[in-house]
Amino acid sequence: MTAPVAAPDRPAPEPTSASSSEDVGRRREFLHFALRGPKVLISGSILLLFVIVAIVGPIIRPGDANAFVGPLGAAPDGAYWFGTTTFGQDVFAQFANGLRTTFGAGLLGGGLAAIIGMTIGFIAGYRGGLVDEILGMVTNIVLVIPTLALLIVVTAYLSARGIVVEALFIGLTSWPWAARAIRAQTFSLATRDFVDLARMSGVRGLRVIFSEIAPNMSSYLFLSFILLFGGAILIAASLDFIGLGPTEGSSLGLMMYNAVAWGALPLGLWWWFIPPGIGITAIVGALYVLNVGLDEIFNPRLRES
Amino acid sequence: MRRYFGRKLFVYLLTFFVAATIDWLIPRFMPGNPVQSLLSRSHVTPEALPSLQAYYENLFGLDKPFLAQYANFWGAMLHGDLGRSVYLSGSPVTEVIMGAVPYTLALLIPAILLSYWAGNKFGAMAARRPLLDNAVLPIGYVLTATPYMWLAIVIAWVLGTIVGIFPISGGYSYSLEPSFSWTFISSLLSHWVMPFMSLFLVQFGGWAIGMRNLIIYELDADYSRYLSALGAPSKLVRRYAYRNALLPQVTGLALSLGVVVAGALVTEIVFAYPGLGKLLLAAVQNEDYFLLQGIFLFVIVGVLIANFLVDIAYVVIDPRTRVGMRGGTA
Amino acid sequence: MSLEVEDLRVYYRTLAGDVKALDGVSFKLADGEIMGLAGESGCGKTTLGNSLVLLDGRMKHVGGSVKLDGAPLPIANFKAMQEFRFKHISVIPQYAMSALNPTRKIGKMVEELLESRGIGGDEHRKELERRVQLVGLGVDVLDRYPIELSGGMKQRVVMVVSTLLDPSLLIADEITSALDVSSQRAVAQTLQSFRDKGFVRSMIVITHDVSILYQISDTLAIMYAGKLVEKAPTQTVMEQPLHPYTRLLISSLPEMGVRFADQRLKGIPGTPPSLLNPPPGCRFRDRCPLAFAKCAEEPPLVELAPGHSVACWKAAS
Numbered sequence: 001m002t003a004p005v006a007a008p009d010r011p012a013p014e015p016t017s018a019s020s021s022e023d024v025g026r027r028r029e030f031l032h033f034a035l036r037g038p039k040v041l042i043s044g045s046i047l048l049l050f051v052i053v054a055i056v057g058p059i060i061r062p063g064d065a066n067a068f069v070g071p072l073g074a075a076p077d078g079a080y081w082f083g084t085t086t087f088g089q090d091v092f093a094q095f096a097n098g099l100r101t102t103f104g105a106g107l108l109g110g111g112l113a114a115i116i117g118m119t120i121g122f123i124a125g126y127r128g129g130l131v132d133e134i135l136g137m138v139t140n141i142v143l144v145i146p147t148l149a150l151l152i153v154v155t156a157y158l159s160a161r162g163i164v165v166e167a168l169f170i171g172l173t174s175w176p177w178a179a180r181a182i183r184a185q186t187f188s189l190a191t192r193d194f195v196d197l198a199r200m201s202g203v204r205g206l207r208v209i210f211s212e213i214a215p216n217m218s219s220y221l222f223l224s225f226i227l228l229f230g231g232a233i234l235i236a237a238s239l240d241f242i243g244l245g246p247t248e249g250s251s252l253g254l255m256m257y258n259a260v261a262w263g264a265l266p267l268g269l270w271w272w273f274i275p276p277g278i279g280i281t282a283i284v285g286a287l288y289v290l291n292v293g294l295d296e297i298f299n300p301r302l303r304e305s
Numbered sequence: 306m307r308r309y310f311g312r313k314l315f316v317y318l319l320t321f322f323v324a325a326t327i328d329w330l331i332p333r334f335m336p337g338n339p340v341q342s343l344l345s346r347s348h349v350t351p352e353a354l355p356s357l358q359a360y361y362e363n364l365f366g367l368d369k370p371f372l373a374q375y376a377n378f379w380g381a382m383l384h385g386d387l388g389r390s391v392y393l394s395g396s397p398v399t400e401v402i403m404g405a406v407p408y409t410l411a412l413l414i415p416a417i418l419l420s421y422w423a424g425n426k427f428g429a430m431a432a433r434r435p436l437l438d439n440a441v442l443p444i445g446y447v448l449t450a451t452p453y454m455w456l457a458i459v460i461a462w463v464l465g466t467i468v469g470i471f472p473i474s475g476g477y478s479y480s481l482e483p484s485f486s487w488t489f490i491s492s493l494l495s496h497w498v499m500p501f502m503s504l505f506l507v508q509f510g511g512w513a514i515g516m517r518n519l520i521i522y523e524l525d526a527d528y529s530r531y532l533s534a535l536g537a538p539s540k541l542v543r544r545y546a547y548r549n550a551l552l553p554q555v556t557g558l559a560l561s562l563g564v565v566v567a568g569a570l571v572t573e574i575v576f577a578y579p580g581l582g583k584l585l586l587a588a589v590q591n592e593d594y595f596l597l598q599g600i601f602l603f604v605i606v607g608v609l610i611a612n613f614l615v616d617i618a619y620v621v622i623d624p625r626t627r628v629g630m631r632g633g634t635a
Numbered sequence: 636m637s638l639e640v641e642d643l644r645v646y647y648r649t650l651a652g653d654v655k656a657l658d659g660v661s662f663k664l665a666d667g668e669i670m671g672l673a674g675e676s677g678c679g680k681t682t683l684g685n686s687l688v689l690l691d692g693r694m695k696h697v698g699g700s701v702k703l704d705g706a707p708l709p710i711a712n713f714k715a716m717q718e719f720r721f722k723h724i725s726v727i728p729q730y731a732m733s734a735l736n737p738t739r740k741i742g743k744m745v746e747e748l749l750e751s752r753g754i755g756g757d758e759h760r761k762e763l764e765r766r767v768q769l770v771g772l773g774v775d776v777l778d779r780y781p782i783e784l785s786g787g788m789k790q791r792v793v794m795v796v797s798t799l800l801d802p803s804l805l806i807a808d809e810i811t812s813a814l815d816v817s818s819q820r821a822v823a824q825t826l827q828s829f830r831d832k833g834f835v836r837s838m839i840v841i842t843h844d845v846s847i848l849y850q851i852s853d854t855l856a857i858m859y860a861g862k863l864v865e866k867a868p869t870q871t872v873m874e875q876p877l878h879p880y881t882r883l884l885i886s887s888l889p890e891m892g893v894r895f896a897d898q899r900l901k902g903i904p905g906t907p908p909s910l911l912n913p914p915p916g917c918r919f920r921d922r923c924p925l926a927f928a929k930c931a932e933e934p935p936l937v938e939l940a941p942g943h944s945v946a947c948w949k950a951a952s
């Protein structure tokens with residue numbers, strides 16, 4: 001996992017016009033690109049596939065994913081599609097349930113980080129001045145602290161851990177880059193005429209942000225959320241891998257932890273550690289590509305002719 | 306310039322202060338009592354418990370008032386005393402950490418530098434050659450999306466278990482004693498290759514993609530168009546674009562440090578490589594709080610220093626920052 | 636130097652089809668002539684300017700020819716054009732304010748540019764310094780980064796750099812649009828002095844602001860919807876325009892001393908046609924107060940008086 005690949009400083013998008021016929025045209029253009037561009041289609045399909053597995057999987061294979069049900073260390077076959085672990089657990093059941101946990105952590109953690117990032121970014125970009133300086137300093141401090149190290153220390157002290165707590169901590173620590181990016185965009189939008197107009201009409205701070213600035217950044221906000229979502233999944237997987245994940249249930253990172261801890265490598269039980277890794281890589285990779293694909297749609301300048 | 310660096314230094318010191326304080330506060334605010342959990346794991350007779358408890362409380366300094374504990378914490382730390390490791394039966398944490406740091410640095414520094422250089426070069430090349438681009442782009446995205454520990458696992462499995470050319474665990478062969486012999490050094494190297502490769506590849510993907518996108522952006526900028534209109538050969542245009550694209554990449558390097566360090570930690574765990582990562586896992590599993598806190602502080606200091614170095618590098622390569630500091634903008 | 640443009644057609648590739656930005660433009664430019672090229676936004680004047688220097692990826696040369704000093708100019712061939720760029724044909728772009736590399740000192744950039752083109756540095760350095768002073772800047776400007784200069788200063792630097800090799804043809808694209816009125820005058824006069832001093836032989840000055848052209852250009856060419864509608868000496872265009880569009884354009888200019896109460900400013904109602912699928916016949920037909928039946932057929936550009944060409948059935952009759 002690396003720092004988010006794409007969140008460059010870019011000029012703020014042009015504000016949407018009031019005319020409805022232009023809106024229809026814009027929507028049509030959006031759909032045209034969304035359905036033609038291979039990036040959006042392929043990455044969207046991959047994500048959809050995993051979501052389906054996450055929803056349907058545990059229904060096909062109900063029960064506790066960690067129950068000891070089958071032969072020990074068996075390779076994939078008709079009965080156990082992903083084989084079994086050294087303890088006879090169904091790897092597919094673990095995988096499907098793990099997907100739910102992973103998506104959950106990503107949504108909650110990424111969502112929380114998005115909310116914090118937006119709040120701080122909007123306020124700092126809109127108010128400026130001393131408020132901006134202070135928030136900037138807070139952002140810098142949280143940005144520089146290696147979050148995984150902090151999370152390890154924090155979660156190590158918790159005796160009982162669930163997805164919610166994990167997601168909470170991830171959300172509280174991964175927002176800085178988003179806050180910075182959103183602040184920069186808010187800055188440039190806040191100086192535009194239509195914002196001045198709103199202010200002069202007596203609309204107050206918070207409402208200006210919600211009704212004028214945010215809607216014109218909606219594509220940017222959505223893209224930031226996608227990246228935060230992906231990042232949260234990676235961090236959660238790493239935490240799980242160190243053994244600091246949820247103490248109950250299954251997750252993709254936890255599967256890898258167990259696989260390594262119980263000798264899947266020297267024993268060659270590849271079906272134990274390959275699926276979870278592919279799952280995370282495919283989901284996060286699809287999110288990155290989706291981000292780029294949607295960016296091209298929203299920012300026509302990036303489109304390759 | 307002094308003001309700029311002074312300000313940066315101030316933020317870093319503040320960050321260290323905040324991080325260290327959080328580090329110190331955590332055990333005191335978490336549910337459960339570290340002393341109790343230590344006691345419950347120790348195998349002593351019930352009569353000995355009270356004196357063991359008193360010992361631990363003294364060790365943690367929990368028998369003193371809050372502020373005094375805090376002051377002691379800082380005093381001890383500035384003396385290089387990070388407490389004693391419970392898991393390693395009382396060895397000073399500082400010593401334990403210092404034993405592991407060289408291994409981690411041996412992985413991190415070459416991996417960061419090489420992947421940065423190679424990734425940027427490849428990304429720049431891909432931006433110019435559509436054929437190369439078609440290969441680099443998907444590979445880059447896959448690599449950068451791959452979690453560090455999984456790539457480590459896959460490499461260990463393929464090259465270690467299946468092909469068998471590299472050993473999959475340890476820093477050097479378990480049968481050897483550290484010495485300056487060629488056997489030992491070659492053993493060190495062969496154990497180093499896979500973890501290094503794993504760290505290198507993930508970062509490489511990220512830098513390549515980032516640079517490729519930045520170069521495309523720069524090649525489309527007004528100054529590039531003007532140069533082309535004046536008949537400048539594409540070599541000159543590309544050179545300028547590369548130079549300008551490096552700037553955000555340097556900033557990106559600073560931002561990625563925390564993440565890379567985390568990646569190194571999990572990679573070491575996979576390979577049982579005797580660096581900070583393996584130590585961290587042991588600390589977590591054995592609930593060795595002193596060791597855990599010590600590693601955290603160490604990592605923080607390392608990352609802050611590296612950030613500061615990158616800040617210096619940025620000022621050197623972006624002439625506009627120096628102008629801004631002189632107050633020279635029109 | 637002489638420039639002959641014959642039925643030039645340059646289209647833009649878009650998803651929706653080809654935008655016929657330049658659809659059959661013909662004119663001649665004599666040695667030493669400053670031709671003003673004016674028209675509304677989207678009429679194709681910038682496309683014309685660009686196509687003579689740098690055809691970018693989205694444009695395609697569909698038809699027509701360009702001759703420079705009697706020899707064909709290979710505008711569609713990027714490599715072949717390299718020999719002409721900067722040395723014989725140069726451009727002051729619309730984006731002059733951001734045309735300089737932000738991380739290079741200006742003097743260094745020029746030096747590297749010249750070197751990369753195989754042109755020695757020293758004599759040109761002295762000339763560069765001389766010309767920079769001619770436009771009212773100090774020589775120290777060459778040791779600065781673009782960020783240290785104001786917009787107007789950058790504009791002037793780009794003007795000097797673009798004309799450093801004494802090109803035969805200079806294309807100045809909207810170079811006064813971002814400036815205030817007094818700066819506009821200064822820039823316009825500088826341009827004229829470049830021609831008078833021999834730094835540049837002929838010029839095409841592109842703008843939507845006709846009043847500037849009145850000051851410096853010898854001839855005026857008016858474009859509308861991808862076509863050239865009138866070309867004549869400046870005085871003639873201002874005083875005796877023949878094409879209805881030109882007449883409306885001139886009359887829409889505010890006059891000094893005339894008050895609003897006495898004479899209202901006239902605009903031209905309507906908008907130009909889409910260039911994706913332009914209507915047949917004269918493109919100005921829908922907005923023209925003088926349109927009649929013949930206008931359904933496209934009027935050719937005809938020379939009605941020496942040096943005065945118009946594309947209008949009404950004017951020709």
